[in-house]
Amino acid sequence: MYKYTLCFIQRCDEILMLNRRSKPEMGVWNGVGGKLEKDERPELGIIREIAEETGIRLEREQVVLAGRITWVTPTMKSGMYVFLARVGDDLDYPTPRVTEEGILDWKPVAWILEPLNKGISHKIQHFLPPMLEGAVYDHIYDYDSGDNDIGYTRLPLGESAGGPVRAM
Numbered sequence: 001m002y003k004y005t006l007c008f009i010q011r012c013d014e015i016l017m018l019n020r021r022s023k024p025e026m027g028v029w030n031g032v033g034g035k036l037e038k039d040e041r042p043e044l045g046i047i048r049e050i051a052e053e054t055g056i057r058l059e060r061e062q063v064v065l066a067g068r069i070t071w072v073t074p075t076m077k078s079g080m081y082v083f084l085a086r087v088g089d090d091l092d093y094p095t096p097r098v099t100e101e102g103i104l105d106w107k108p109v110a111w112i113l114e115p116l117n118k119g120i121s122h123k124i125q126h127f128l129p130p131m132l133e134g135a136v137y138d139h140i141y142d143y144d145s146g147d148n149d150i151g152y153t154r155l156p157l158g159e160s161a162g163g164p165v166r167a168m
């Protein structure tokens with residue numbers, strides 16, 4: 001059900017963003033990531049995707065699970081694991097750079113979260129702030145058959161008790 005991964009690679013107050021040249025999420029800035037291979041563990045899948053899409057080779061301990069995004073429609077449930085990777089400011093990775101996937105560029109966190117910014121992937125401005133504060137949730141977005149937002153719930157990841165926390 002959770003077939004995708006997404007990672008925000010943070011260097012000081014900037015995040016390495018990808019403007020994808022193909023669907024899904026074409027033409028908007030998003031983290032890097034991709035589809036998990038069969039039986040691949042999410043932490044290994046995201047390290048592979050980061051290497052493929054950016055050339056940056058990260059260690060397991062640099063990549064931290066920051067939550068999960070779940071999309072629920074009347075006919076399907078799907079989602080992605082979201083990771084944060086904090087890298088040192090000594091990481092020499094000049095941008096912008098054009099790759100097969102699109103354009104990579106370091107973007108200030110403040111720019112990403114700027115309320116009027118329309119160039120950012122859907123929902124990032126909603127789920128990224130708690131992640132940056134270290135709050136690890138399953139963020140569950142509900143859609144109706146016409147793809148309209150109809151609800152949001154978040155559950156602490158890894159906690160079985162407590163029930164859903166309504167947060168919007």
Ligand SMILES: Nc1nc2c([nH]c(=O)n2[C@H]2C[C@H](O)[C@@H](COP(=O)(O)OP(=O)(O)OP(=O)(O)O)O2)c(=O)[nH]1
Nearest residue numbers: 004005006023024025030032033034035036080121
């Ligand atoms: N499928 C899907 N992916 C999404 C959505 N929102 C979002 O941020 N993503 C992310 C998850 C992945 O990082 C990326 C899509 O992954 P993909 O597997 O289709 O693209 P890819 O070409 O990088 O994959 P791959 O062939 O390299 O494995 O976009 C969405 O609504 N649907």
